[in-house]
Amino acid sequence: MPLPIAELHLHIEGTLEPELAFELAARNGVALPYADTDALREAYRFADLQSFLDLYYALMAVLRTERDFEDLANAYLARAAAQGVRHAEIFFDPQAHLARGVGMETVVEGLWRALGSSVQNHGVSTRLILCFLRDESAESALATLDAATPYLDRITGIGLDSAEVGHPPAKFREVYGKAAALGLRRVAHAGEEGPPEYITEALDVLGVERIDHGLRCAEDPELVERLVRERIPLTLCPLSNVRLRTVDTLADHPLPALLDAGLLCTVNSDDPAYFGGYAGDNLDAVRDTLGLSDERLRELARNSFLASFLEDDEELRARYLAEVEAYVFP
Numbered sequence: 001m002p003l004p005i006a007e008l009h010l011h012i013e014g015t016l017e018p019e020l021a022f023e024l025a026a027r028n029g030v031a032l033p034y035a036d037t038d039a040l041r042e043a044y045r046f047a048d049l050q051s052f053l054d055l056y057y058a059l060m061a062v063l064r065t066e067r068d069f070e071d072l073a074n075a076y077l078a079r080a081a082a083q084g085v086r087h088a089e090i091f092f093d094p095q096a097h098l099a100r101g102v103g104m105e106t107v108v109e110g111l112w113r114a115l116g117s118s119v120q121n122h123g124v125s126t127r128l129i130l131c132f133l134r135d136e137s138a139e140s141a142l143a144t145l146d147a148a149t150p151y152l153d154r155i156t157g158i159g160l161d162s163a164e165v166g167h168p169p170a171k172f173r174e175v176y177g178k179a180a181a182l183g184l185r186r187v188a189h190a191g192e193e194g195p196p197e198y199i200t201e202a203l204d205v206l207g208v209e210r211i212d213h214g215l216r217c218a219e220d221p222e223l224v225e226r227l228v229r230e231r232i233p234l235t236l237c238p239l240s241n242v243r244l245r246t247v248d249t250l251a252d253h254p255l256p257a258l259l260d261a262g263l264l265c266t267v268n269s270d271d272p273a274y275f276g277g278y279a280g281d282n283l284d285a286v287r288d289t290l291g292l293s294d295e296r297l298r299e300l301a302r303n304s305f306l307a308s309f310l311e312d313d314e315e316l317r318a319r320y321l322a323e324v325e326a327y328v329f330p
């Protein structure tokens with residue numbers, strides 16, 4: 001039995017496995033510029049975040065109907081559950097779909113068909129987090145939040161993703177202010193490729209409650225001290241960092257140093273179909289390569305539930321935390 005964890009940094013579009021991409025392409029009459037799944041997998045060699053994003057957005061062309069989003073989410077939930085994920089806070093990128101003529105309703109209703117029955121079907125509780133694309137305009141983010149208004153009962157929070165460098169958090173001050181007023185929780189990618197200053201800005205200007213990635217905080221000891229003091233969680237994604245060359249090798253990952261510093265770190269998969277592993281694979285990799293002890297792994301699992309947005313169901317959080325403490329490592 002795998003260690004029970006919450007996954008807090010997961011882009012649902014990044015769970016599109018090549019096999020499902022080809023199935024959806026055939027179903028929707030979309031031509032893919034790859035001969036087969038092997039040829040597509042060959043394209044999964046990334047130089048940096050942008051080279052990944054180019055493929056990530058291009059492959060979304062196969063996602064067209066509610067059923068497509070439902071199938072995508074069900075495939076993720078089944079795989080995640082098999083690796084110990086008990087709770088998933090799932091990002092989605094509506095602007096990438098709206099730009100292709102796929103409406104907010106199709107995306108949210110489709111995802112909800114899977115998420116709404118996930119506890120029964122997969123044993124995984126879920127929350128949905130709407131991400132704004134930071135390389136789009138602030139006005140586009142505001143229009144996207146407006147388009148999501150009818151679905152806010154299904155959306156727990158907002159996030160910020162896509163190409164980081166050159167798109168500092170402050171650009172999205174207004175939309176984060178509006179989202180806060182609507183009672184939405186706030187997170188943002190920061191310090192993945194961007195500098196530590198973006199992390200500070202996300203906290204001070206956007207009022208985020210967690211930092212997605214955030215690994216470049218390791219370059220600024222005062223920032224690390226602040227994150228520890230304020231108990232700001234980091235949603236780290238080790239295999240993603242290796243594939244996108246944010247770290248040279250997994251052995252160079254700052255996770256052990258950040259844990260030693262007292263940071264509330266969590267381990268997540270980001271875009272598992274593209275980066276070679278789901279949440280449990282990421283935990284196995286850091287255990288094997290970074291030599292994390294069983295108690296460190298338990299700490300990561302505990303952190304994931306503490307950092308989750310389960311304030312609306314503290315009883316469930318307590319149950320998950322009890323599962324973590326009772327877990328016996330093989």
Ligand SMILES: Nc1ncnc2[nH]cnc12
Nearest residue numbers: 011161162163189270271
């Ligand atoms: N790792 C990542 N960083 C920024 N934007 C993303 N969108 C999907 N995955 C992402």
Ligand SMILES: [Zn+2]
Nearest residue numbers: 009161189270
């Ligand atoms: Zn991400």
